Amino acid sequence: xxxxxxxxxxxxxxxxxxxxxxxxxxxxxxxxxxxxxxxxxxxxxxxxxxxxxxxxxxxxxxxxxxxxxxxxxxxxxxxxxxxxxxxxxxxxxxxxxxxxxxxxxxxxxxxxxxxxxxxxxxxxxxxxxxxxxxxxxxxxxxxxxxxxxxxxxxxxxxxxxxxxxxxxxxxxxxxxxxxxxxxxxxxxxxxxxxxxxxxxxxxxxxxxxxxxxxxxxxxxxxxxxxxxxxxxxxxxxxxxxxxxxxxxxxxxxxxxxxxxxxxxxxxx
Numbered sequence: 001x002x003x004x005x006x007x008x009x010x011x012x013x014x015x016x017x018x019x020x021x022x023x024x025x026x027x028x029x030x031x032x033x034x035x036x037x038x039x040x041x042x043x044x045x046x047x048x049x050x051x052x053x054x055x056x057x058x059x060x061x062x063x064x065x066x067x068x069x070x071x072x073x074x075x076x077x078x079x080x081x082x083x084x085x086x087x088x089x090x091x092x093x094x095x096x097x098x099x100x101x102x103x104x105x106x107x108x109x110x111x112x113x114x115x116x117x118x119x120x121x122x123x124x125x126x127x128x129x130x131x132x133x134x135x136x137x138x139x140x141x142x143x144x145x146x147x148x149x150x151x152x153x154x155x156x157x158x159x160x161x162x163x164x165x166x167x168x169x170x171x172x173x174x175x176x177x178x179x180x181x182x183x184x185x186x187x188x189x190x191x192x193x194x195x196x197x198x199x200x201x202x203x204x205x206x207x208x209x210x211x212x213x214x215x216x217x218x219x220x221x222x223x224x225x226x227x228x229x230x231x232x233x234x235x236x237x238x239x240x241x242x243x244x245x246x247x248x249x250x251x252x253x254x255x256x257x258x259x260x261x262x263x264x265x266x267x268x
Contacts, residue, residue: 012050018070019089023050023059030056031097031256034090036106039183040156042067052249057256062086066179075182079190083112097126099256105187107133114198124199127255131205132238134217135224139191145184152180159238201228203255207240208233
């Protein structure tokens with residue numbers, strides 16, 4: 001059975017002053033998952049996740065400024081500012097258990113948001129899910145943001161996950177480059193930082209052929225886990241989550257539910 005194959009979610013709506021795309025639960029909200037996209041990514045990349053979970057799970061995806069229908073909003077170029085803004089946006093939605101999932105740059109952001117929720121608001125997430133990104137104490141930032149456009153495009157091409165036709169089209173490149181440069185500025189100026197622990201389980205995911213992050217790197221996320229830690233290694237590269245969509249979501253779904261609650265897959 002395909003994950004979410006039998007669920008039809010209501011249309012997504014934009015909340016929190018434009019910072020979140022919300023896919024409402026189709027029954028009473030019992031838990032939420034906040035997804036934080038990668039550098040250069042957008043909420044649209046995770047649209048298929050909107051119908052992937054059970055009827056009691058609500059999905060929220062961060063909408064970074066400077067892309068899609070936030071194209072006119074200035075890009076944020078510092079991790080701390082971005083984490084502050086996302087934390088403020090998510091606070092009204094922490095009335096039920098809230099888990100965080102971040103891919104690539106989004107993994108670092110998810111860790112920072114988790115720390116802010118705990119240290120500043122006294123609210124621990126239900127779980128921290130991190131994908132395809134070294135933990136804070138193992139980061140070795142690169143100054144790609146200081147190089148020309150071609151260097152940025154080549155790095156995006158190396159990592160994959162972006163339609164090649166977009167990268168080749170001069171007009172489309174002109175639209176997406178400011179967000180890419182802004183996000184690469186965040187990545188290039190963040191870390192290394194201490195392995196500050198979070199008070200929730202940490203679940204890590206990595207493709208076995210990721211060109212920038214190793215299985216050993218991902219296993220070091222255990223240093224920020226004060227409780228349970230698990231690492232899933234799936235076939236694929238930096239964007240393994242495209243080809244391994246269903247296995248990844250099955251793992252995430254199973255971990256959204258406490259042991260006595262159990263995942264409720266959509267009924268046929």
